[in-house]
Amino acid sequence: MSTGLNGGQTVTIPLPAKDEVYGEYDIMVFGGGSAGCTAAIQAARAGKRTALVEKNGILGGTTIVASVNFPGLFHAWGRQVIRGIGWEIIERTAELGGAELPDFSVVPPRHWKHQILVNRFLYSAVLDQLCLESGVSLRLHEMPAAVRKGEDGLYVALVGKSGLKWFKTRKLVDATGDADVTGMMGYARQKGEVLQPxxxxxxxxxxxxxxxxxxxxxxxxxxxxxxxxxxxxxxxxxxxxxxxxxxxxxxxxxxxxxxxxxxxxxxxxxxxxxxxxxxxxxxxxxxxxxxxxANECGIRETWRIDGEAEVDEQSYVSGYVWPDAVCYSFYPIDLHHHSGYHIEQKYLQPGIVATLPYRALIPKGSDDLLVAGRCVSGDRMANSAFRVQASCMATGQAAGMAAAIASELNCSVRDVPVEVLREQLERSGAIVPEIPISSME
Structure with a gap:
């Protein structure tokens, strides 16, 4: 037995024997929501053998099982700021009659008017299609039980209906929303003393x-x-x-x-x-x-990773362009008070769009794990803004591409060349912030 991060007792599971390994992937993504689906699709499109592990029997995460049906925001101040795979999902859903797109050229009086209501069945079916078309191996009804590092790679134990199965992989993406795999691997996480409702x-x-x-x-x-x-x-x-x-x-x-x-x-x-x-x-x-x-209660806040960089409130609301920025995020500070119906909102000033850095996707000291979605590194106030679905999709695509590059180069995720990552994201249809020359010096 060993002591877990939260003081509880956890069982130490030894590395499996070779004949106990059920399969092998280049990349394993955990969580089939907004961040996880885009990460898995991107990694598979980059030519990597990719598995997507999801505890439910349907993809879509909180959009589907918790009916938090507010995909957005992809546009800011009359222009698109998030595109790529996340937007492709929305467009294909709309083509099937599963979403009605507003006029994005008009700046709305309220930000939420540019959120997109989707037909949950069609949206989830589109996710199935895009994953399978990209070559993603879907592993539904499974959850990670342990991650162990061997001399020749990572070994992941999944628990499903038939029990525990071991898989070998090279890189991991934690898109669970709660940084579950991050904690399982012993990397630092943080959680507020009080949580949003x-x-x-x-x-x-x-x-x-x-x-x-x-x-x-x-x-x-x-x-x-x-x-x-x-x-x-x-x-x-x-x-x-x-x-x-x-x-x-x-x-x-x-x-x-x-x-x-x-x-x-x-x-x-x-x-x-x-x-x-x-x-x-x-x-x-x-x-x-x-x-x-809804099948589940929508959860706004749990763990956030302690990353190589942290997005704080000031950097978010000021529109600071990080030197390793990989995507935009556009949503107001939106902290729901834990004891009532009060919401603390701080709107971005006209023309301001926040950026998110690659280092915020990396748990401190991690070589093989990236994180995407609402639990990337940030303080509570910034997290209350970038936890929304379009931003999660953007970080998911960035994490999936970075994991593919790290696997290809056989390097630490911390050593992925940012200029290569940004270039590959742009080639894959994502919008990447332009970095001022002063930030690169």
């Missing part, structure tokens, strides 16, 4: 909002709160009824481990049920029903 997306119906007395609704809710029937006081339920969705921000949850994630899911569903029971006592809502609820 999660959200359980739902749709409700079976009532007429016009028939509901708002003051009576508020009175019954406050009475239920005093009686302990609901977990907090709030007065925005009438707006929820008008929107057809109960605002389910679930405070005091931690989605970073299976046990705490289980507690979060159970708490979210219980809160929704308690609210529905209450609403059915409100005149006009007697037949209210939940017509849809």
């Amino acid at each position: 999660g959200t359980l997306i739902n749709d409700i119906g079976g009532y007429d909002p016009a028939a509901v007395d708002q003051s009576e609704l508020n009175r019954l809710y406050e009475e239920a709160f005093r009686n302990g029937e609901v977990d907090r006081s709030r007065n925005g339920l009438y707006n929820d009824l008008r929107a057809g969705r109960i605002n389910m921000h679930v405070q005091h949850i931690d989605g970073s481990e299976s046990e705490s994630r289980t507690a979060a899911e159970v708490k979210a569903r219980r809160n929704l049920l308690d609210t529905v029971r209450l609403l059915r006592r409100v005149p006009g809502c007697e037949k209210l029903e939940v017509r849809y609820v």
